[in-house]
Amino acid sequence: MNQKTQRLSFIRKIIRSEFISSQEELIARLEECGVKITQSTLSRDLKFMHVAKVPHKEKGYIYVLPNNNRNDHSISTNITDNITDIAFSGNLCVITTKPGYASAISVPIDNKGIAEILGTIAGDNTILLVLREGFDMTNLMNQLYMLFPSIRSL
Numbered sequence: 001m002n003q004k005t006q007r008l009s010f011i012r013k014i015i016r017s018e019f020i021s022s023q024e025e026l027i028a029r030l031e032e033c034g035v036k037i038t039q040s041t042l043s044r045d046l047k048f049m050h051v052a053k054v055p056h057k058e059k060g061y062i063y064v065l066p067n068n069n070r071n072d073h074s075i076s077t078n079i080t081d082n083i084t085d086i087a088f089s090g091n092l093c094v095i096t097t098k099p100g101y102a103s104a105i106s107v108p109i110d111n112k113g114i115a116e117i118l119g120t121i122a123g124d125n126t127i128l129l130v131l132r133e134g135f136d137m138t139n140l141m142n143q144l145y146m147l148f149p150s151i152r153s154l
Contacts, residue, residue, distance in 0.1 A: 004045075007037060007045065008045060008049060010030055010033050011030070011042075011045060011046070012049070012065060014026065014029050014030065014033075015063050015064065016065065019056055019059045021059040021060055023043065023046075026042060026063070027039065027042060030042075046063070050065075050066045051063050051066075052064055052104075052107045053104065054104050055104055066110065066111065082097050082098040082101040082105065083095060083097055083105060083148060083150075083151055083154065084096045084097060084154075085154060086151060086154055091130065091132070091133060091135060092131065093128075093129035093131060093140075094129075095129065096125060099124055099125045100124060102123055102124055102127045105122075105127060106127045109127070109129070109144070109147065112143060112147060114140060115132070116132055116136060116140040116143075117129050117131060117132075118130045
């Protein structure tokens, strides 16, 4: 196994097993595992692995891997306070958030793997969900309610 492959394996293992909130914390954990890495290399590795940060109720924000199977309880319960609107037009759904929250809110939606969603695009305060033709609105909304219970009041 080459050095990069081994390093990426350690990063995956740490992110899956711990709530890591900063690159400095991840570098320290990697060094404990015998992996020497610079911040710039780690940054490139995280980008290569499509690692994202999502809100967490105790740690602020934590790193997650795409399609991470962590239980939904790791999503901060106050994240839904940052969703301001949900609107539909044909097979498009637009979720509006407070500024800066769209990307963090889109990660758990992507990781949930909702069958009705073809893909998501997140900006600063807007998430666009492209939905499959003939999507089941009830199932879609139930899946979103499971992720973000307080959106029922929107």
